[in-house]
Amino acid sequence: MLLLTLTQSVRMTTPNRHLICCLCVCVCVFDFLLTSFRTTLPAPMFSRNNFSVWGILKKCIGLELSKITMPIVFNEPLSFLQRITEYMEHTYLINKACSLSDSIERMQAVAAFAVSAVASQWDRTGKPFNPLLGETYELTREDQGYRLISEQVSHHPPVSAFHAESLVGDFVFHGSIYPKLKFWGKSVEAEPKGTITLELLKHGEVYTWTNPFCCVHNVILGKLWIEQYGTVEILNHSTGDKCVLNFKPCGMFGKELHRVEGYIQDKSKKKLCVIYGKWTECMWSMDPQTYESNKKAEKKADSKKQKSPEEPEGVDGDDADNMPEVLETVAVIPGSTLLWRISSRPQHSAKMYNFTNFAMSLNELEPGMQATLAPTDCRLRPDIRAMENGDMDQASREKERLEEKQRSARKDRSKVEEEWSTRWFQSGTNPYTSSQDWLYTGGYFDRKYSDLPDIY
Ligand SMILES: *[C@@H]1O[C@H](CO)[C@@H](O)[C@H](O)[C@H]1NC(C)=O
Numbered sequence: 001m002l003l004l005t006l007t008q009s010v011r012m013t014t015p016n017r018h019l020i021c022c023l024c025v026c027v028c029v030f031d032f033l034l035t036s037f038r039t040t041l042p043a044p045m046f047s048r049n050n051f052s053v054w055g056i057l058k059k060c061i062g063l064e065l066s067k068i069t070m071p072i073v074f075n076e077p078l079s080f081l082q083r084i085t086e087y088m089e090h091t092y093l094i095n096k097a098c099s100l101s102d103s104i105e106r107m108q109a110v111a112a113f114a115v116s117a118v119a120s121q122w123d124r125t126g127k128p129f130n131p132l133l134g135e136t137y138e139l140t141r142e143d144q145g146y147r148l149i150s151e152q153v154s155h156h157p158p159v160s161a162f163h164a165e166s167l168v169g170d171f172v173f174h175g176s177i178y179p180k181l182k183f184w185g186k187s188v189e190a191e192p193k194g195t196i197t198l199e200l201l202k203h204g205e206v207y208t209w210t211n212p213f214c215c216v217h218n219v220i221l222g223k224l225w226i227e228q229y230g231t232v233e234i235l236n237h238s239t240g241d242k243c244v245l246n247f248k249p250c251g252m253f254g255k256e257l258h259r260v261e262g263y264i265q266d267k268s269k270k271k272l273c274v275i276y277g278k279w280t281e282c283m284w285s286m287d288p289q290t291y292e293s294n295k296k297a298e299k300k301a302d303s304k305k306q307k308s309p310e311e312p313e314g315v316d317g318d319d320a321d322n323m324p325e326v327l328e329t330v331a332v333i334p335g336s337t338l339l340w341r342i343s344s345r346p347q348h349s350a351k352m353y354n355f356t357n358f359a360m361s362l363n364e365l366e367p368g369m370q371a372t373l374a375p376t377d378c379r380l381r382p383d384i385r386a387m388e389n390g391d392m393d394q395a396s397r398e399k400e401r402l403e404e405k406q407r408s409a410r411k412d413r414s415k416v417e418e419e420w421s422t423r424w425f426q427s428g429t430n431p432y433t434s435s436q437d438w439l440y441t442g443g444y445f446d447r448k449y450s451d452l453p454d455i456y
């Protein structure tokens with residue numbers, strides 16, 4: 001970490017929040033809420049250029065990544081608990097689903113939400129901090145009408161549980177995530193174990209799904225890039241209807257890069273509607289007949305073009321697996337309905353871990369907030385705070401100290417044969433999928449925090 005002392009970070013000028021606030025007071029309260037979140041970090045990120053990942057990883061092929069210690073320079077200044085909170089960035093889609101009376105349209109909005117929930121992964125190659133056992137994160141967004149609480153409920157294997165609820169009782173959204181990371185030589189693959197449940201309370205509807213796989217390519221050599229793939233099935237538990245979404249692997253020529261295609265079907269497997277687009281851009285829906293005939297016409301045109309096939313490139317070897325160029329954006333078929341479009345990232349995003357505006361705000365600690373937050377909240381983690389401020393030496397020291405503190409607390413517990421007990425979630429069975437899950441036991445927002453562990 002000595003290298004880090006050599007470079008002095010350049011501080012970005014933070015917009016003067018007080019001035020912004022003053023201007024907003026005269027506008028209505030709603031606008032005030034919208035504008036009062038931080039839109040930048042206190043400091044830009046460090047360059048990773050001078051770190052050889054290969055030196056660290058060559059001994060670790062096939063190991064689970066949680067067992068490998070990486071230098072902090074490959075992190076991003078957010079805890080994994082904050083990272084999963086990014087599912088909530090497009091909560092307006094759940095609110096929309098709640099407001100729709102047509103059940104197919106509701107399923108479309110839910111499908112768009114499920115895709116939008118993983119869109120923040122785009123170009124985010126920084127590794128979030130592993131949460132400490134007992135760490136929590138809360139977020140209340142009155143402008144979007146929800147509040148969320150999450151807790152790290154297990155350390156080995158790492159399990160993060162979250163529970164979000166509408167402030168007006170429209171929906172509950174919860175899940176537990178067991179990210180299983182595998183290192184495959186050139187890439188790191190994350191298997192998203194754990195069920196996600198969305199309950200639309202007024203409609204008496206429950207939907208469940210599991211996120212797609214996520215892969216970070218070229219961890220050793222070449223340019224890092226992210227791929228998401230696999231089938232996501234969103235099940236309507238009231239009827240057995242489902243939405244099947246196929247996150248396509250990019251393939252050899254990159255034609256399918258970022259592409260998502262799927263359909264909503266009823267119990268008798270009749271296709272009711274097609275959903276297509278890219279998780280990095282937008283999602284559309286349309287009727288299956290028009291979609292299929294359009295695809296056939298497209299294929300015909302394609303096969304005419306392919307008279308002179310291009311030379312296929314080598315796929316094996318030690319070279320970097322370069323990200324195929326994004327050749328085209330989503331070709332919209334006339335008659336489609338737009339379900340969701342990604343919002344653009346702020347200009348300074350590239351210097352700040354490619355964060356979205358929403359991500360920029362997640363670790364903000366406003367004056368006065370500390371008095372009400374649980375002492376286990378991620379915002380109070382000194383290593384993440386130091387990294388966010390650009391002090392990498394401090395961040396690295398604090399990370400080591402916290403991990404050591406966690407280890408010695410575990411040793412102390414095992415001496416007296418004491419089991420760790422979770423605080424806000426309880427292990428149980430998901431009533432809809434019958435799978436193992438972690439369920440919120442309530443009470444977090446009563447703010448009685450006297451018996452919480454000292455983890456920082
Ligand atoms: C990386 O190393 C090169 C050459 O040793 C040096 O010129 C450059 O300033 C270093 N960059 C950082 C971010 O430390």
Ligand SMILES: *[C@@H]1O[C@H](CO)[C@@H](O)[C@H](O)[C@H]1NC(C)=O
Nearest residue numbers: 103104107205236238239241
């Ligand atoms: C989901 O279940 C509800 C409640 O039974 C039903 O009314 C609705 O048609 C279903 N919708 C879809 C799209 O599966």
Ligand SMILES: *[C@@H]1O[C@H](CO)[C@@H](O)[C@H](O)[C@H]1NC(C)=O
Nearest residue numbers: 123124125126224350353354
């Ligand atoms: C941010 O995105 C750019 C452009 O794709 C990429 O080159 C860079 O590695 C990304 N940075 C991080 C920290 O993921």
